Structure formats: C-alpha cells, structure tokens
Amino acid sequence: MVIFGAGGDLTKRLLVPALYNLAHTGLLPDNIAIVGVDVVQQDAAAWQTSLHGMLQSFLGDPQSESRIDRIDESVWAKFTARMSYVQGDFSDHGLFELLRQHLEELDKQHQTGGNVLFYFAVADRFFGPLAEQLGHAGLLDEQLHDGQPQRWRRVVIEKPFGHDLESAKALNARLLRIMREEQIYRIDHFLGKETVQNIMAFRFANGLFEPLWNRDHIDHVQITVAETVGVEHRAKFYEITGALRDMVPNHVFQLLAMVAMEPPSGFDAHSVRNRKADVFAALRSVKPEDAVRGQYGPGAVHGETLSGYHEEPGVAPDSSTETYVAMRLSVDNWRWAGVPIYLRTGKRMTVRLTEIAIRFKRVPFAPFEDTDVERLPPNWLVLQIQPDEGISLQFEVKQPGPVVDLAAVQMAFRYRDWFPAEPNVGYETLIYDVMIGDQTLFNRADQIEETWRAVQPILDAWAKEPAGHFPNYFAGTDGPQAADALLQRDHNEWRPLPRT
Ligand code: BG6
Numbered sequence: 001m002v003i004f005g006a007g008g009d010l011t012k013r014l015l016v017p018a019l020y021n022l023a024h025t026g027l028l029p030d031n032i033a034i035v036g037v038d039v040v041q042q043d044a045a046a047w048q049t050s051l052h053g054m055l056q057s058f059l060g061d062p063q064s065e066s067r068i069d070r071i072d073e074s075v076w077a078k079f080t081a082r083m084s085y086v087q088g089d090f091s092d093h094g095l096f097e098l099l100r101q102h103l104e105e106l107d108k109q110h111q112t113g114g115n116v117l118f119y120f121a122v123a124d125r126f127f128g129p130l131a132e133q134l135g136h137a138g139l140l141d142e143q144l145h146d147g148q149p150q151r152w153r154r155v156v157i158e159k160p161f162g163h164d165l166e167s168a169k170a171l172n173a174r175l176l177r178i179m180r181e182e183q184i185y186r187i188d189h190f191l192g193k194e195t196v197q198n199i200m201a202f203r204f205a206n207g208l209f210e211p212l213w214n215r216d217h218i219d220h221v222q223i224t225v226a227e228t229v230g231v232e233h234r235a236k237f238y239e240i241t242g243a244l245r246d247m248v249p250n251h252v253f254q255l256l257a258m259v260a261m262e263p264p265s266g267f268d269a270h271s272v273r274n275r276k277a278d279v280f281a282a283l284r285s286v287k288p289e290d291a292v293r294g295q296y297g298p299g300a301v302h303g304e305t306l307s308g309y310h311e312e313p314g315v316a317p318d319s320s321t322e323t324y325v326a327m328r329l330s331v332d333n334w335r336w337a338g339v340p341i342y343l344r345t346g347k348r349m350t351v352r353l354t355e356i357a358i359r360f361k362r363v364p365f366a367p368f369e370d371t372d373v374e375r376l377p378p379n380w381l382v383l384q385i386q387p388d389e390g391i392s393l394q395f396e397v398k399q400p401g402p403v404v405d406l407a408a409v410q411m412a413f414r415y416r417d418w419f420p421a422e423p424n425v426g427y428e429t430l431i432y433d434v435m436i437g438d439q440t441l442f443n444r445a446d447q448i449e450e451t452w453r454a455v456q457p458i459l460d461a462w463a464k465e466p467a468g469h470f471p472n473y474f475a476g477t478d479g480p481q482a483a484d485a486l487l488q489r490d491h492n493e494w495r496p497l498p499r500t
Contacts, residue, residue: 002099004130005121006036006047006085010158012054014189015121018427020055023079024072025423027432033106036085037099044085052076082110090126096137103139114143114151117434124160128174131155135178142183156185156434159250160241161443164459165452172445185434186443190251192430195389195415197441199258199356200272202383202391209381210263212360214335219378222357222495223255225345229352230296230306230475231323235314242321244293244458247345249451253280255385256341259356260331269439273447280450284330288461294324294480296348297471306348306475320466323347324473326483327458328490340490344483348475350497354385357495368404377408380495390414 001019003011022028036047055071086102088095107114118134120127134140134155142149157175162168175184190196203210212218225247231238238246257276264271297308310317324346331341360379380394392412399405433441472480478497487493 001032001117001119002035002037002103003119003121004037004090004126006038007040007042007050008038008121010121011036012051013058014425014427015119015431016051017055017058017425018431020071020076020079021423021425021428022432024075027428028079029435031110031112032082033110033112034079034083035099035102035106036083037088037095038085039087039089041087042085044083047085048080048083052080090122090130090133093133093136096133096139100137100139115153117154117156119156120158122158124158124163127157127161128171131175131178140179140183142180152183152437153179154183154185154434154437155179156187158187160245161186161250161448162452163241163245165449165456168448168452172448176445181445182439184442184445185439186448187430188250188254188443189426189430190254190385191441192426192428193385194424195383195385196255196258197429199255199383200267203259204263215337215339217360218339219359219361220339220490220492221259221341222359223252223259223341223343224353224355224357224495224497225252225255225343226349226351226353226478226497227345227347228301228349228476230348231309231312231315233313235312239315239319239321243323243325243345243347244291244455244462248325248327248343249448249455252343252345253283253451253454255354255356256283256329256331256343259358259383260336260341262335267440269442272440273444277444277447277450278333279331280447280454282331282333282336283450283454284332285454285457286327286329288458290328290486291458292324292326292480292482292486293322293462293467294326294346294473294483295319295321295467295470296323296346296473296475299348299475299477301350301476308471308475309348310471320468320470322462322467322470324349324479324483326479326486328486329454340492342487342492342494344479344494346473346479350476350478351500352387353497356383356385357381358383359492368406376406388414389416 003015005011019028019034052071084102086095086099088098103116106112116139120130122130140153140155142151142153144150162171203213257279260279261275262278264275295309298311299306309315309321309323310319324344326342326344329341329343358381360381362376362378366376376396377394382392384390384392390413392410394408394410396406397409399407430441472482478494484494
C-alpha cells in the first residue's frame, strides 16, 4: 500500500488509525508493506514517531470516535516493521522511478505478488497528475491475461471528485485514459459508516418494511446532516467549496441512494452500484427555487460565544460561501413519484446529528371522538446514522385512563445496546474492501457525474448571484428561516433538532 500525502492530516487522523485497527483485529495480510510518500524530508522512523504520537493523542481525546483504548505496542511494532518512507515531489518523474524500484524490492522481500494499492490522500489538484505519473512509470500496469489482471494495481481517490459536472467529467476521462474503471476506488467515507451500510440490510433483510417503502405509504423523507463544528482550520478549502459541494452530491446523496434504491439482484458491486446509479439518474436536476443557502453569524452555545463565519481565520470578511444548504428533491420513478425528499446540512448547528426520517401518510380517517385526522401525529421511522446509531419508530397509543386520549410513543433500537463497539474510525471497511477488490461501497464514474448533474443548476445560479444576505442564521441554531419556508410550501415542517 502506497500512501501519497503520508504527512497529511487524513493519513494521520484516519488512514493509519484504521490500518492499525485492521492490524489489531488480524485483518491486515501478514505480507503487507506500507510505503509513505510525501515531500517532507524525513526518514521512516521520524514518520512512524509522528504517527504514533497522533494515535496516542487520539486516545486522550474525549471527542474521538476511534474507540481505541490504548496502543497495543506489540501490534504497533509489527505494523511499523512493514513501513517505509520515500521522500519526493509529485511533479518529479525521478520520484516514480525510485518508487518503482522500491516496490520491486518490497515485492521480493515480502512476496506481495506485485499487487499495489495507491492511496491518494492529497489535495484534489494532484489526483490527475499523480495518476498520470504512475501511468507513465508503468506502475498501473496489471499485465492483463484473457482480460484478467496477473497482478492488481488499484487507486483510491478521495473527495472532492471534481467541483462541478464539467470538472468531474474531465477527471473521469483523464483517469480512464490511464486505467480501467475496475482499478478506480472513488471513496466517500459516509459509506464506511456501519449505520449507512445497515440501511440496505434493514430494507432488504426484513419483509416488514419494504411493502410500505413507496409513494402509496410514504408522505415525504427528511435527510439531516447537522454539524456543530464550524469551518475549523479549513478556510482555504472551504471558501472555494461551500456546504453544497462539500456535503450534498457526495455524502447526502449516498444516504439518499441507500434509502431510495430498488432491491439489487445480489449484493455484489455490479448489482448494488447499478441500482444506486438508477436513483441518481432518476434524480431531477434541482431548480434554484427548491434550494436555500445559509451562512452562520456569531452565536452562543452553552454560554460559549462562537464567531461568525466571516470572522473565522482565513475567511474573507465579505465571503458569500454557504455553510448551510437545504433542498427539495424529486426522484422521478414509479416508487418515488410525488414524494418530496428534503435534505439539509450545515455547520454550527444546534446539535451534531445525521438522520434519515421517513414520514408515513396519515390514516385516512380517525374514528376517535374529537380527534381530527390532521391532529394525529404521523408515524415516523428514523434511521439515525450518528452519533447515537439506531432506528426508531414513532406511533400512536391510547393513554391509560377512562377516556380515549392518544399519545405518540417510540420503539427504539440502539446499536450500543445490542452489539459491542468495535474500534473504528470509519475507514477500516473501505480499506479492507479495496484490498479484497470489492467496489460495492465505491462510486462509479457515471454515478459521480449524475450527482453533479443534479446540483449543477444551483451551482450556476449561486455563482451568478452571490448571496447578499449573509450571515442569515446564528451559530448554534437550526439554520436560516428560509429553509422552513421551503417545507411550508408543501404544508410540511422540519423535524425539530433535539436540544442538548
Ligand atoms: C467531510 C467534509 O467530507 O465530511 C467535512 O469535508 C465534514 O466538512 C465531514 O465535517 C463530516 O463527516 P463526519 O464523518 O464527521 O460526519
């Protein structure tokens, strides 16, 4: 495994902890060799020391979700014995020649069968050039025999994959000139989350829900990805990205696909990705009037004063980058015709919460005295992705007592009540899948292009008319009021975000 961007944040915070967790659970092959590549002048020992320090500080961090209790030094020692470091500049052909020789030596030493996983943990401007350098150096050659690779060469590409439809298409074309689609693993880390993968199991391993999963029974769907963090130290990236590009065509649409897809004929990559691609292809391009943007101003949470986006380090004082987006989507097929799907995502919101809420239609008639159908709360099925992973169903019961009074109650399943927590940073499954050559949880070229196509009208409209009304929500609140109006048009309202 070759990691480009070995000194970067992603490698330190997620990749190496995930690899360590895989090693700890015995899922890393014994003959693996891990090569870090970066421009920083250091040796393997210095690289390992910085990684060890990062892993340790993770453990001391109460916010960390890594759930690693402490570093098992014997596992770490075995793991680092397999690590080497190559210093160089990605634009230098010499680096790739050096890398080729190094990989040949490692192959002899560890019998890696010539298989190499290249991980691009670098800024997106390097994706195309890096792939080309690898191609020119012959490092992506799989030596096909009867269409089957004699050895595999796979490339993992992080997000953002393009910044609009045109650039995504151009990047796909550039990569596909050098390698086959089967070699490309476009990662979306939301698909590494257990609860996201569980949506398929929930829908297709239970006979109960699927018959109700359509326009006859579902009134609408709300997808919420609320974050409490602000832009943090990522202004350089975020200023030119914004909430829409950062979250919607990738993470939020992945959640949508899991909820809206037809049952696949099998759980292999081909079948699952085809059914997800159908959803993206049926997604109507979003009209500007069906989207709302927002930007947080100063605010306070639990007595702590929070700066507005304009005051964050590295942000232009008149920036019109959105930190919040809400949309109304339509999936044009038989299952979903006429069912609005609303999504909202934003930074500096009231709580950290990712959930998919399915609202079922009301009963047609309520045979209870003085109870209008309209006053009966509807049934909600909520798939909670994070932080408290689980599934809950809200329904009506009669309150005990001589009069018929109804009350909404919940039946709830929480992962942590049933299963022990596994050490997990969310990348373990994804890295493991690349190693075994399973592309199910990775994006295909056509999927990426369809998702950008769906949001392109909004990108165009917003670029033409920068927001003049920012900031329009206080940090630590539920987002701008205009997002409420989006649902009120359909006589709906957002589920209130819980207060902590
Ligand atoms: C990243 C975005 O892809 O996902 C971030 O760039 C966002 O802005 C993050 O905070 C959310 O991921 P998670 O796993 O923390 O919910």
